[in-house]
Amino acid sequence: MSDGSYYLISACKDGNPMFRDGQTGDWIGTFIGHKGAVWSARLSKDASKAVTGSADFTAKVWDTFAGNEVHSFAHDHIVRCTDFSSDGSRIVTGGHEKKLRIFDLHRPDLAPLEAFGHDGTIKTIIWDDSRHVIMSAGDDKLIRVWDLRTFKEVKTLDTQAPISSMTLSPDGELITAAAGRTAFFYDASSYELVKSYNTQHDVSSVSLHPNHSKFVVGSGTDLWVRIHDYETGKELEVYKGHHGPIHTVSYSPDGELYATGSEDGTIRLWQTSPGTAYGLWQPGAEVAKTGTSTPDTATESS
Structure with a gap:
């Protein structure tokens, strides 16, 4: 946001996505309406809208100020991932149908645009308006790039392995x-591939620090949060706190903290530079926890 604040939205298997203050974790509201696990939750750029994808075969769009459901788009199978266009006027969805759909929020009754090509479940999507593309990936081990003008x-x-998550760095590079x-x-x-680093554990989610100095890794087979140097891949820090697999990780827009979401039903916020007064580490602030399984300023679960 222009005032330096930002927000966090979490998806969860209990079907109740939550909206929170990104710096403190303070609860703002819960979006009620899904009838199944919510696998994906994303915010529009101005945080005025949220989109969620669910096992109830729907993608729902919410007004984050009022907390109301604005649109509900029916699918033929589980929706695993969602994202907004940069202006928040359209959404893209993917999942077990193995196809992408684009819905126009100004004309919700219009049939969605569709694209086919994946041979497995689509688990993650990026809408990149600056390059006029959508990127999608999942169980078929391929990141596919689609031209928005033709949807081809x-x-x-x-990647030679199923892809569980994919994000665009804050600077878009x-x-x-x-x-x-x-x-x-x-x-x-x-x-072009710039770098790749092999780890000792399955990687469920990766998030690059805004200054490209390091990245945080979560694993579906390991309970530790690991920080690596971006230039060398060397493991710099290891933290224990979760009691279940870590499905998602994400640095905040300013890089001062990162969020991790786990099967243990918690979101944990970690300070990037311990010892500084920031967010929930300021005097009088309290740590906020949720009954969710996947947090982020914009992310999906695996």
Whole structure:
């Protein structure tokens, strides 16, 4: 946001996505309406809207100020991932149907645009308006790039393993992807592989610090949160706190903290530079926890 504040939204298997203050974790509201696990939750750029994808075969759009459901889009199977266009006027969805759909929020009754090509469940999507593309990835081990003007596939990137998560760095320069035991970093303009690092554990989610100095990794088979140096891949820090697999990780827009979401039903906020007065570490602030399984300023669960 223009005033420096930001927000956090979490998806959860209990079907109740939650909206929170991103710096303190303070609860703002819960979106009630899904009838199944919520696998994905994303905020529009101005945080005025949220979109969620669920096992109840719907994607729902919410007004974050009023907390009301604005739109509900029916699908034929589980919706695993969602994202907004940069102006918040459209959403894209993917999931067990193995196809992408684009819905126009100004004309919700209009039939969605559709794109086919994936051979497995689509688990993660990025809408990149600056390059007029959508990127999607999942169980078929490929990152597919789609031209928004034609909604045709124009590029594929092979990771050799199912892809559980994918994000665009805050400056829009790099695509990060988690596949198997590897963290991948691609140039977002050329789609060339810049770096990849193999780890000792399955990688469920990767988030790059805004200054590109380090990245945080979560694992579905390990309870530890691990920080790596971006230039060398060296493990710098290891933290214990969760009691279940870590499904998602994300640095805050200012890089001062990162959030981790786990199967143990908690979101944990970690300070990037311990000892400084910031967010919930300011005098009088309290740590906020949730009954959710996946947090982020914009993310999906695996």
